[in-house]
Amino acid sequence: MSRLLEFPPDMYELHEDEPRLFGHNEDLKRYVEHLKSAMGQVEWRVRRDATAKRFYQSLVGENPEPAGMGRYFDNRDLFAWYLFLGEAFNDHPQNYEVVYGCRVIPVLSALGRNLDNLERVTGYSDRLNRLIFKERSQPNGGLFEFLVAAKYVSEGYEVAFHPEKPGRRRTHDLDVKRGGDCFAIECKRMEAGQYHEKERAAMRGLWKPASQALVRTGDSYCFDLTFKTEVETIPVDYLRRVALRFIERDADNEIIYDDVSYGTLRKLDLGPLQSALADSSWMHPGPKYNNLLLGSYRRYESLLLAHKVRFSPNPHFIDAIDQAVALRWACASEAAIDKRARDVIGKLVEANDQLPEGVSGIVHIGFEALGGDAVEQRRFEIIKASVSAFDTRGKPLDYVFCHYFSPEASIDEAWAIDETTHYHKKRPGPLPLTHLSLVTPQDVPFDAGVHWRRS
Known part of the structure; x- marks a missing residue:
């Protein structure tokens, strides 16, 4: 039996001598306790244990994710993973995963801050129950x-979830x-694109034989490459050939520039990280660990890492490292940027179909902007043009709001988030909302422009 199948009795507690790694977030705590109460403590204990076991077994390689995407969670209960992260942040930070957590904590914190408003929404309890149990694999839409x-309650509206009628076509949310204004609202939350997932999987396949060759040398390496072509068009042996050539030359570093990629190859100095580990254990995965290992921090980087380490008693922390082989990669192909900058038009068509005929309609579309500045600027331009030209086919769709969420875990903060809202309107006069952000508190000034263009 795996040693990880039995957790210590204080698994979900803040240890007596342990500092609060991330401080305390009262808004987050409020909504986490609300969700746990709605789920029931017995149900939560079962789902929390299953989530924790999957996380820790994945960390040490005992239970690799079947799809090969390196996930630490079970897609069949993504809601439990979110709640696990939310609870861990405050109550047992030794289990908190900072990279994914930065995507979850801002949302749960915003809902905790607005819980009084939420509980004034007719039908909220029923919708929450459906999210916790029936939609556990897809919580983003409900959240x-x-x-x-x-948001609408905070601006003085009476709000109700539109009743669903089983067996009939889907309606608005x-x-x-x-006053005299009535609106039907449909909400759409876009998930990570299929192209993005295929691109990551293809890069894992390309890197595996190269990393195996590098690992066999016993030395540590970092390849930092930007690809000129789409990942799916890169020759299957390209990275392996690059790695073998670099090993044969036995150089400390090299600049590479060819028809496929450009960047640097270098032997990796583990000294800074090993010195830090001599004083204390370091959480992995995490931006601070990566910064010490690779010598710099990058927002939204794509990283493949194999390292030979000694875990601390809690394998979420590392005590020592003997070897590391890393690939930092990006794709600057114009075709790839266009495909990753997915349009929202498909979601807008779905939303418009679900709106009623005789009531002014509003559509809110939300998605994570994690593609980097070039991708997000391209996506913004595509969306703006598409939404402006959208044919509502006679439906009274008066407003479309597109919400770009850009979360981040950095070496300085456990989590932060940028939020940009783009809108298109057909009705003259003021917008139905005076404050356009959904996650950012209303007392925080809302800057004009888009966050990826700020200096």
């Missing part, structure tokens, strides 16, 4: 609906009214 609903 996004909650953010939108709370929310009915809102204020």
Whole structure:
């Protein structure tokens, strides 16, 4: 039996001599406790244990993710993973995963801050129950609906989830009214694109034989490459050939520039990280660990890492490292940027179909902007043009709001988030909302422009 199948009795507690690694977030705590209460403590204990076991077994390689994408969670209960991260942040930070957590904590914190508004929404309890149990594999849609609903309550609207009728076609999500204004609202939360997932999987396949060759030398390396062509068009032996040539030359570093990629190859100095580990254990995965290992921090980087390490008693932390082989990669292909900058038009068509005929309609579309500045600027331009030209086919769709969420875990902060909102309107006069962000507190100034263009 795996040693990881039996957790210590204080697994989900803040140890007596342990500092709060990330401080305390009262808004987050409030919503986490609300969700646990709605789920039930017995149910939560079962799902929390299953989530923790999957996380730790994945960390040490006992239970590799079947799809080969390196996930630490079970897609069949993504909601439990979110709640696990939310609880861990405050109550047992030794289990908190900072890289994925930065995508979850801002949303749960915003909902905790707006819980009073949420509980004023007619039908909220039923919608929450459906999210916790029936939609556990796809929680992003429901959480996004909650953010939108709370926003309209905060601006003085009466808000209700539109009743669903089993067996009939899907309808819109929310009915809102204020004074003489009535709106039907449909919310769409876009997930990571299929192209992005295929690109990551293809790069893992290309890197595996190269990394195996590098590992056999016993030395440590970092390849930092930007690819000129789409990942799927890179010759299958390209990275392996590059690695073998670099090993044969036995150089400390090299610049590479050819028809496929450009960048640097270098032997990796483990000294800074080993010195830090001599004083204390370091959490992995995490931006601070990567910064010490690779010599710099990068926002939204794509990284493949194999390292020979000694875990601390908690394998979420590392005590020592003997070897590391890393690939930092990006793809600057124009075709790849276009494909990753997915348009929202498909979601807008779905949303428009779900709106009623005789009520002014609003569509809110949300997605994570994690593609880097070039991708997000291209996506913004595509979306702006597409939404402006969208044919509503006679539906009274008066407003479309596109919400770009850009979360980050950095070496300085456990989590941060940028939020940009782009809108298109057909009705003259003021917008139905005066503050356009869903996650950012209303007392925080809302800057004009888009976050990826700021200096």
